[in-house]
Amino acid sequence: MKFVVDKDILQDNISKVIPAAASTKVTSILECILIEAEDSIVFTTNDMKMQMQTEFEAEILERGAALVKAKLFSDIVKKLPDGDVEVIREDNEVRIRSQKIEFRLPTLDPLDFPKMDKKPAESFCEFVASEFVDSIDRVIFATSKDETRPTFTGVLFERQEDDFVNLVGMDGHRLAICKIKPVEVEGSFSKIVPADNLDDITKIIDIEDAEKVRVSFYENQATFEIGSTTVIVTLIAGKFFDYKSAIPTEYSTRISISTDVLESTLERASIVSKDEKTNIQAVIFETNGMIFKVYSMSADGRYEEDVLCSVEGKDIKIGFNVKYFLDVLKVLDGEINLFITSQTSPSIVQKPDDENYIYLVLPIKMPE
Incomplete structure (x- = not known):
């Protein structure tokens, strides 16, 4: 594997997927970022609760793949000077070059990394990106950090029969409800998305400068498609509080x-x-x-x-x-x-x- 890309482009794309790299040492593989060079460059991270993948263009000189520690890779790229960065895999080592600087990192076997598990959509909704971010901001602050009440730690996405999607956040002391009209919607749903994951997703929207956000649901999974980035999160199980009766x-x-x-x-x-x-x-x-x-x-x-x-x-x-x-x-x-x-x-x-x-x-x- 060998490719050359501008440092800012490389850093931006690492930042899109770094939230899903496990910060605790559950297993060393989940701390890593999968780097794949084929027709384009694909970065993938997965902490088993959230999966993130983004794709971007670069000068690809040799196809291949590598698996390195995500935070270490990110920290290195941040400290490189502006200009082109060369990323090369040779045997069990990844070399990162910029001007007269070179870092060498060990690589694990890319085949051991868990693949993206994207399910077919049972229902979906698509939003104008700026309206989606504004609506999430209006409800996410009302969610709870108390993990003993898991349904309060997420934002409810609910659509029944009308043209609107209700976004709801609550912590037992306060309740925020925002009705947003999607560009397109199909099916009824009532799903609870972890607030921490949504916070990461809204940051990606800013980096991507995306025009639209598509959210698809399948059983216990939600998939967010934002420009060239895909995020898959595990939904919170349980029934959300009957918030309408509280109004x-x-x-x-x-x-x-x-x-x-x-x-x-x-x-x-x-x-x-x-x-x-x-x-x-x-x-x-x-x-x-x-x-x-x-x-x-x-x-x-x-x-x-x-x-x-x-x-x-x-x-x-x-x-x-x-x-x-x-x-x-x-x-x-x-x-x-x-x-x-x-x-x-x-x-x-x-x-x-x-x-x-x-x-x-x-x-x-x-x-x-």
Whole structure:
């Protein structure tokens, strides 16, 4: 095997597949990147939970294959100077050359590497890439890191009978729902994709500068096709929470406010909001007629502010976790509505001109 390619092209394509190279030594092969030179260059990684493969053009002088440690290969290429890089396999060694620099790495047998296991699609959906990334960003932050509740660690992809796909993320304290209209869709599905994998996939979309993303489902597998890159992930087993039943159908108070104003207010409130026992940063919203007051308190001090906004409905006093509001404000801009039902019911955050995105957040016990 022998090929020559520009360093930036080589580095970009390594970065597309490096997330699926195992970082723990489950087995040395899964730490590796499979390099194949035939009509084009193909890179493949596989940690048995996620498989990644990308294809690109290069000057191929000799066909062949090699299997080297992915992180080591990536670290070497990052440190090479700009310009052409020559990659050569000779016997059980891979040589990486650039100008007067040469690295030599041992290669394992490429035939021992697990092949890509792409299944035929039972259902699929295709999205405009930029809309897909924006929609994932709006829900992924609401997923959980708690692996004892695995269905909460993924994003639900759901399509029933209409033309939209629902993307849903939740952690038991908050819920984010984004409806996105695909360019093309076939079949009904309800599949949970690991949030960590989706985070890697959105980064690939940026590198690929792709126009579309195609997602195919087959039993416990999802395949993402992004330009010249294919990602196969193992879906999370289990039934997702009945999120639709959690959405309040009525409210008692509506607060209309600028995201910039609310974000600045909450950032100030968070300075003296941390409870040392629970480690929760609590904030209290209170309305009195047309007045909206935000305050927080802790052993460190007390904060209070009358906030400029529009208030309708009953007077209310309710506590929230500051973090859960600051997170959603990072993915929204302009004016938002906050719909409050009671001190114990979930509240809704929604833009007045966007019915396709809903964010629910549970209240917390107010500090005394």
